[in-house]
Amino acid sequence: MAQIELEHLTKVFQGGTLAVEDVNLRVEDGEFMVLVGPSGCGKSTLLRMIAGLEEVTDGHIRVGGRDVTDLAPRRRDVAMVFQSYALYPHMSVRQNIGYGLKVRKTPKAETKRRVEEVAGLLGLDELLDRRPAQLSGGQRQRVAMGRAIVREPQAFLMDEPLSNLDAKLRVGVRASLAQLHARLGVTTVYVTHDQTEAMTLGQRVAVMRDGRILQVDQPQTLYLQPVDLFVAAFIGTPAMNLVEARIDGDDAVFGQFRVPLDPRRRPPRDARSVVLGMRPESFEDSAFAPPEIPRIESEIEVLEELGSDVHVFFHVDAPRIGTEALVEASEDDATLLVEEKALFNARVDPRTKAEIGSRLRLALDPHRFHFFDPKTGKSLLAASPAPEPEPEVVLTT
Amino acid sequence: MSAQTQIAPAPIAPTVGRPRRSRRRRLTRTAWNLVGILVLVVLAFPVFWMISTAFKPDDQINSLTPTWFSLHPTLAHFGDAVHRPFFWDDVKNSLIIVGVTVALSMALAFLAAVALAKFRFTGQKLFIVLMIGIQMLPQAGLIIPLFVVLRRYGQVNTLTGVIFTYMTFVLPFSVWTLRGFLLGIPRELEEAAMVDGSSRLGAFVKILLPLVAPGLVATSIFAFITSWNEYIFARILLNDGAKQTATVWLSYFTGTSRHTDWGGLMAGSTLIAIPVIVFFLLVQRKIAFGLTAGAVKA
Ligand SMILES: Nc1ncnc2c1ncn2[C@@H]1O[C@H](COP(=O)(O)OP(=O)(O)O)[C@@H](O)[C@H]1O
Numbered sequence A: 001m002a003q004i005e006l007e008h009l010t011k012v013f014q015g016g017t018l019a020v021e022d023v024n025l026r027v028e029d030g031e032f033m034v035l036v037g038p039s040g041c042g043k044s045t046l047l048r049m050i051a052g053l054e055e056v057t058d059g060h061i062r063v064g065g066r067d068v069t070d071l072a073p074r075r076r077d078v079a080m081v082f083q084s085y086a087l088y089p090h091m092s093v094r095q096n097i098g099y100g101l102k103v104r105k106t107p108k109a110e111t112k113r114r115v116e117e118v119a120g121l122l123g124l125d126e127l128l129d130r131r132p133a134q135l136s137g138g139q140r141q142r143v144a145m146g147r148a149i150v151r152e153p154q155a156f157l158m159d160e161p162l163s164n165l166d167a168k169l170r171v172g173v174r175a176s177l178a179q180l181h182a183r184l185g186v187t188t189v190y191v192t193h194d195q196t197e198a199m200t201l202g203q204r205v206a207v208m209r210d211g212r213i214l215q216v217d218q219p220q221t222l223y224l225q226p227v228d229l230f231v232a233a234f235i236g237t238p239a240m241n242l243v244e245a246r247i248d249g250d251d252a253v254f255g256q257f258r259v260p261l262d263p264r265r266r267p268p269r270d271a272r273s274v275v276l277g278m279r280p281e282s283f284e285d286s287a288f289a290p291p292e293i294p295r296i297e298s299e300i301e302v303l304e305e306l307g308s309d310v311h312v313f314f315h316v317d318a319p320r321i322g323t324e325a326l327v328e329a330s331e332d333d334a335t336l337l338v339e340e341k342a343l344f345n346a347r348v349d350p351r352t353k354a355e356i357g358s359r360l361r362l363a364l365d366p367h368r369f370h371f372f373d374p375k376t377g378k379s380l381l382a383a384s385p386a387p388e389p390e391p392e393v394v395l396t397t
Numbered sequence B: 001m002s003a004q005t006q007i008a009p010a011p012i013a014p015t016v017g018r019p020r021r022s023r024r025r026r027l028t029r030t031a032w033n034l035v036g037i038l039v040l041v042v043l044a045f046p047v048f049w050m051i052s053t054a055f056k057p058d059d060q061i062n063s064l065t066p067t068w069f070s071l072h073p074t075l076a077h078f079g080d081a082v083h084r085p086f087f088w089d090d091v092k093n094s095l096i097i098v099g100v101t102v103a104l105s106m107a108l109a110f111l112a113a114v115a116l117a118k119f120r121f122t123g124q125k126l127f128i129v130l131m132i133g134i135q136m137l138p139q140a141g142l143i144i145p146l147f148v149v150l151r152r153y154g155q156v157n158t159l160t161g162v163i164f165t166y167m168t169f170v171l172p173f174s175v176w177t178l179r180g181f182l183l184g185i186p187r188e189l190e191e192a193a194m195v196d197g198s199s200r201l202g203a204f205v206k207i208l209l210p211l212v213a214p215g216l217v218a219t220s221i222f223a224f225i226t227s228w229n230e231y232i233f234a235r236i237l238l239n240d241g242a243k244q245t246a247t248v249w250l251s252y253f254t255g256t257s258r259h260t261d262w263g264g265l266m267a268g269s270t271l272i273a274i275p276v277i278v279f280f281l282l283v284q285r286k287i288a289f290g291l292t293a294g295a296v297k298a
């Protein structure tokens, strides 16, 4: 086991595509690091460079303190799980798992013992003599994992290993992946475009966009203190509500609303226009919120009852934040109706009496506001991290 | 090969509910089956006639009323054929030429195909175009230039000369076909092997090679049949009775006198067809397996 260090790592493909740009990242020994970002942002390329499958244009890669930048993949002592699993179709499950040991000339008896041990761990004992073609998707996924585990490598590299599973299976396998990591404690770099997966699995998560790492932090920190608009929009479901706002003295004005700012959490005095971000849980039905929190009132357009929560949607008389990349980022953000106005999502107590078409008074907590520079997208809070709200904020996945 | 002309699969369960449509479908199927049988007959008849003639006594062969097959079969023609001068020499030559051509082409074609399918290099496109383009040149036009070139290097009337010549048309075809097979193998398979501990060459041999086995078999059958049956080049490049190939040997049955020994000719032809059939039976089992199934999802 070992830490992985990436220094000024850059990849330019033939033809000039800049896929990874000056990435600096340190994955601690035994850490589960998730790289997350929209498709095409360079996650796979970065992972493949660590594996040695892609030549490094510039920078250095160290695994366990050893510079492996120019070493062949087999000399790096890392194991990789591919999105497609890449099982050897002409070999049985036993041969697939044992391949890495065999080419490293491990004694036969030891190979057999280790393969069977791993097969036991993953519940593959019954399947050892099958061919990949005779396995289900979930079983193939486990064989791919087994092939990585059996070698007891310095690090696991996983490229979207769950994306070929159906949604239900994915949740189960995700949980067992976390268990497996807790048990084996092997340094892991895990790539996914699914922020839920990233948030649930990662001890730390690196958010990537256009070949760069924007922010590396623990999931909670990413959620609570996104350094820029992209991270804010990308992390969290339902996504953060974003709107252009004007700072008028001690008030924030957006659309038809005017809300007093929390003096402990406000943008710098000189900021006039900002992008204001509010997570759905910064709202509450007025009936269930403490009286000191400011109120707004709006007409409910859509209402979704989820049992534990109710989500209400209402219009804000302000343009949508039209960053195409942001819309593209959250793939489930598929709005059928092209709306000029921003549609806000507020999570409220399930006891709410709200109805579609009726007006609802909402409490809106300015202590949970996020402010971003409309030009650069950078957070206007990052400079002085305000005290965070207490653990009442629960990750909604 | 045409023996397995099965066009429509047998129905598993009778279709109920739509008798009109199912009757029409059955009719279509019968029609296609008839077409299939017809094609089979056309293809198989000459082979049948060759074999049956080989066993007929001379008077039956020359009789004006043809018979399907003889009630008193004879092996005499086979004896004649085998005892004609150079039969064993020439069969041996053919086996050597074909064996070396097939083995060498497969090894070279595999490596060339790997290079074309798995690497990018300048001139790659041009190389592929040339490979196909060259195959379109008429063979007859190549005979004299090839002869001149081979003579300069003392390769006329040698088996190596013929092997070289055969490889000029077996190799491009094989490389082309194998490249197609290799393109169908996901890149991740070799990458997985390389991360697992193989060298690049190791990954080619341990992962790619077994997976293109069906392609190798298909191309080697082609290579075997083409070079075994080749006549023109062998006829021109080899002019020593003991150094010729089986096809050239066979050609001496005809056209040399007013009387053609049909029985011997058919017996000889039958014998010479045997190696091709044996080779095919040995390797065809491999073609059937779709080995890449299950490598990646679905
Ligand atoms: N072999 C390649 N040659 C050229 N460009 C590539 C190659 N592989 C990936 N790219 C480009 O690099 C960028 C990053 O790709 P990738 O790392 O696969 O993204 P991700 O895994 O985040 O979806 C993309 O723009 C992609 O088109």
Ligand SMILES: [Mg+2]
Binding pocket: A040, A043, A044, A045
């Ligand atoms: Mg990818």
